[in-house]
Amino acid sequence: MALKAAARAEADRLMAAFRDAGAVPVEADILQPAEVLLDLYGEDIRARAYVTADPLRGEMMLRPDFTVPVVQMHMSGGAEPARYCYFGEVFRKQEHLSARTSEYFQVGYEVFARDTPERADAEVFALFSGLLAPLGLRAVTGDLAILAAAVRGLKTLETRKAALLRHIWRPRRFTQLLDRFGGRAPVPESRARLLAALAAGGPQTAAPLIGLRSEAEIAARLAALAEDAAAPPISAEEVARLEDLLNLSAPCPAALAHLRETARDMPAIAPAVGRMDARLDALAARGIGVGTLDFEASHGRTTLEYYDGFVFSFLAADPDLPPVASGGRYDALTAVLGQGRSIPAVGGVIRPGLAADLAEAARC
Amino acid sequence: MLKLGVPSKGRLMEQTFDWFGARGVTLRRAGSVREYSGAVDGIAGLELVLLAAGEMPRELAAGRIHIGVTGSDLVREKLADWDRQVAALAPMGFGHADLVLAVPTAWVDVDTLDDLDAAAAAFRRAHGHRLRIATKYHRLVRDFLRANGVADYQLVDSQGATEGTVKNLTAEAVADITSSGETLRANHLKILADGLVHASQATLYAARAADWAPGPRSALEALSRRTGFTAPAL
Numbered sequence: 001m002a003l004k005a006a007a008r009a010e011a012d013r014l015m016a017a018f019r020d021a022g023a024v025p026v027e028a029d030i031l032q033p034a035e036v037l038l039d040l041y042g043e044d045i046r047a048r049a050y051v052t053a054d055p056l057r058g059e060m061m062l063r064p065d066f067t068v069p070v071v072q073m074h075m076s077g078g079a080e081p082a083r084y085c086y087f088g089e090v091f092r093k094q095e096h097l098s099a100r101t102s103e104y105f106q107v108g109y110e111v112f113a114r115d116t117p118e119r120a121d122a123e124v125f126a127l128f129s130g131l132l133a134p135l136g137l138r139a140v141t142g143d144l145a146i147l148a149a150a151v152r153g154l155k156t157l158e159t160r161k162a163a164l165l166r167h168i169w170r171p172r173r174f175t176q177l178l179d180r181f182g183g184r185a186p187v188p189e190s191r192a193r194l195l196a197a198l199a200a201g202g203p204q205t206a207a208p209l210i211g212l213r214s215e216a217e218i219a220a221r222l223a224a225l226a227e228d229a230a231a232p233p234i235s236a237e238e239v240a241r242l243e244d245l246l247n248l249s250a251p252c253p254a255a256l257a258h259l260r261e262t263a264r265d266m267p268a269i270a271p272a273v274g275r276m277d278a279r280l281d282a283l284a285a286r287g288i289g290v291g292t293l294d295f296e297a298s299h300g301r302t303t304l305e306y307y308d309g310f311v312f313s314f315l316a317a318d319p320d321l322p323p324v325a326s327g328g329r330y331d332a333l334t335a336v337l338g339q340g341r342s343i344p345a346v347g348g349v350i351r352p353g354l355a356a357d358l359a360e361a362a363r364c
Numbered sequence: 365m366l367k368l369g370v371p372s373k374g375r376l377m378e379q380t381f382d383w384f385g386a387r388g389v390t391l392r393r394a395g396s397v398r399e400y401s402g403a404v405d406g407i408a409g410l411e412l413v414l415l416a417a418g419e420m421p422r423e424l425a426a427g428r429i430h431i432g433v434t435g436s437d438l439v440r441e442k443l444a445d446w447d448r449q450v451a452a453l454a455p456m457g458f459g460h461a462d463l464v465l466a467v468p469t470a471w472v473d474v475d476t477l478d479d480l481d482a483a484a485a486a487f488r489r490a491h492g493h494r495l496r497i498a499t500k501y502h503r504l505v506r507d508f509l510r511a512n513g514v515a516d517y518q519l520v521d522s523q524g525a526t527e528g529t530v531k532n533l534t535a536e537a538v539a540d541i542t543s544s545g546e547t548l549r550a551n552h553l554k555i556l557a558d559g560l561v562h563a564s565q566a567t568l569y570a571a572r573a574a575d576w577a578p579g580p581r582s583a584l585e586a587l588s589r590r591t592g593f594t595a596p597a598l
Contacts, residue, residue: 039494042515043506095444166485166515173481173513180478190475190557197472207469207552211530213483217490221473221483 006360007105007353011087014107014350017131018085021123023109026084028069030091034059037068040306040336050091062091066108067306067330068337071345074112075338081113087352100322101353110347112334117344118275121310121329122282124346128314128325129288132350135358137314137324141252142299144168144328145309146259146272150245153268156181156234159224171301178242183233195229198222241266248297252280255295279310306333310346316358324358325350365411366583367574369423369432370402372414376566379458380433387591407590409583420569425449427573430580431587435459437541437564441501450569454593459566461541463501465508465559466548468530468537475557477512480537484516487536498522498535501561505539508561527551572598 019025031054037045049064063069066086074082087107094102109127111120129139151164160181167173179185187195197203202222209215245262248255256277263270280290300311309329316324327348335342370391371377381391390405391412402412413429420434421442431453443449467474474483484495495517499505502519509517520535527547529535539561542548548555568591570584576598588595 038518042494043518044510046519047503047506047510097445097448163482163485167513170513170515172511176478176513188476188478188557191479194472194475203472205470205472207554209470210468210552211536212491212533213468213471213487213495213536217483217486218471218473221486225473 004105004353006356010356010359011105011107011352014131014352014355015085015087017127018107018109021083021109021127023083023085026070026073026086028063028066028073028086028088030063030089031060032063032069033057034061036072036337037061037064040068040333047095048092050093063089064092065090066106066349067110067333067347070108070110070347071330071334071337074110074343074345075334075341078112080343081111081115083112084108084110084347099320104354105352106349107352108347108349110345112343112345114344116282117309117329117331117346118279119282120344120346121279122286122288124327124348125283125310125312126286126288128312128327128348128350132314132325132355135314135316135324135355135362137316137358138294140294140296140299140313140315142296142311143272143276143309144300144307144311146269146276147245147297147301148308149269149272150242150266153266154234154238154242156238157228157231159228160231160234169301169303171298178234178239181234182236182239184239187229191225194222195225198226245269246298248295250295252290252293252295255297256280275309300328306330306336308332312348314350316354321354322351324354366409366431366580366587367411367413367429368404369413369415369420369429369434371417371420371433376417376433376459377414379566380456383456383458384591389587389590407583407586409579410587421446421450424569424571425573427571427575429571430574430576430584431568431570433566433568435461435564436567437461437463437501437504437562439567439569440562441504444503449573450571451596451598453568453570453588453596454591456566456568459564461543461564463504463539463541463561463564464545464548464555465497465505465537465539465561466527466542466553466555469549469552469554471554477509477514477556477558480556480559481514481516484514488516494518495537496520496535497537497539498526498529499539500526501539501541504561512558527553568593570596570598574598 034051050062052060054060070084089103090106091103094100113120147168151161154161163177194203259273263273284290300307307328307330311328313323314325325348329346331344334345370380384391389407392403394401394403402414404410404412417434420432421439423429424432425443439446474480487495497517498520500523522529526538526540585595
């Protein structure tokens with residue numbers, strides 16, 4: 001791992017480039033309220049972030065990333081459009097013995113802009129690509145908006161689509177749900193018993209109702225289960241198309257052609273595919289060789305992040321190393337943190353320590 | 365000397381003494397019943413160290429004892445990457461306890477993790493906060509729920525009387541140790557069909573960080589021949 005001085009020098013270079021690109025440098029507190037991060041990322045963030053107790057402010061976390069505080073700062077009165085850059089330590093607990101560090105620098109660049117999101121996507125990617133070019137990294141892109149559109153376009157119950165959308169970031173659960181909604185997994189034995197009891201007038205229990213979850217909430221879920229049981233499974237054809245989409249991995253032009261083909265049977269994805277097309281044009285206009293740029297439809301599904309559109313990573317050849325840079329579009333996050341307001345946003349971070357290491361190794 | 369950590373009191377200590385006794389290694393407390401020191405007969409080079417069972421994972425991880433007896437639940441809860449810090453030598457067949465997820469019996473719509481996940485999503489929409497699960501086994505429960513793709517829950521710490529938290533409105537569900545399920549039933553809670561987080565039992569562990577000089581190493585091999593486990597590479 002690079003000495004902090006070397007990482008800092010690399011960070012200074014990156015920050016200068018981000019400022020030249022029009023970004024305003026911003027700061028964020030190292031101690032962040034835990035509640036906001038927990039509500040956003042769920043309990044898993046506890047395993048990844050250092051939690052500490054403040055006698056007056058309650059549970060606090062050592063900043064696991066900058067995105068949340070930067071979005072909060074922008075939503076509480078930033079001008080539009082806005083470009084921000086930042087530099088500082090982030091802290092991530094390592095639950096496994098490895099060479100990965102639990103404290104490292106991030107340098108980031110975020111764009112908040114309502115117009116031409118494809119051009120903002122291309123701006124961030126091209127900026128990163130140019131800065132990282134000497135390191136010979138492999139770039140991977142994806143687009144979670146296409147996946148979400150494919151799920152929303154399924155001809156099935158809204159409740160099933162909502163359940164699938166909620167688990168796009170948890171591939172294993174997503175697959176289980178798809179198997180069940182597609183009629184490929186057997187109905188669990190206890191569910192079958194419950195459905196039989198429902199058909200016979202409702203399940204009986206002598207147990208007293210304890211806790212906050214009310215009779216009405218239980219009744220609502222029973223009704224949803226009955227509705228789900230009565231609905232036909234998602235057709236095998238639709239499931240196969242969705243799985244084909246999830247497994248799509250190809251250079252961008254071939255991926256786009258395949259997606260256009262898919263959109264004939266899956267018209268719901270056509271607008272998102274159109275945006276991908278526009279993004280590739282915008283990338284090409286900025287000099288990115290899109291012909292060899294990789295596209296993986298499932299890229300970004302396993303991160304702890306909150307991306308919901310274009311996603312990208314820059315990877316070193318060593319698979320044990322974390323991504324040197326990563327980023328993406330997070331329009332929904334601004335709505336969650338914006339208390340009723342939202343703005344399209346895209347950004348990314350670079351690990352200057354890792355970049356400095358790789359640059360050093362390349363020189364040797 | 366090979367330092368062997370044994371729980372310092374109660375059933376767990378007695379059963380550990382019995383387990384070693386049945387294999388020709390006599391462990392006993394030295395001096396008065398109040399004195400925390402022990403003696404060993406029947407094998408050379410073994411030193412008995414009496415410790416609170418809850419401290420055993422920490423002492424093993426630090427390598428201050430070579431081997432030790434404690435519940436597998438404690439090791440997995442307290443040690444990150446537990447199997448790279450200790451090696452399980454032998455399950456000992458006592459101290460059985462299951463860490464399980466339980467919800468109110470009146471939740472007729474919830475019987476599996478899949479149900480719990482769906483109920484948690486709806487609960488969060490209705491109540492504005494994540495569904496609370498009371499437990500003292502944070503790591504085990506969180507890893508289990510993550511592996512099974514359950515979301516929209518939060519863990520709330522409960523160091524005792526965990527089964528009462530639902531009635532007291534401080535949690536909606538619990539993850540707790542049970543052997544018969546009797547306490548859960550008495551508190552109107554039921555175990556999820558696929559809610560077994562970990563089946564724990566007393567286990568003999570070796571510390572990877574301990575000083576495995578030839579002396580303790582040969583004592584470990586003598587003990588392994590006597591008790592029938594395979595001494596691992598450490």
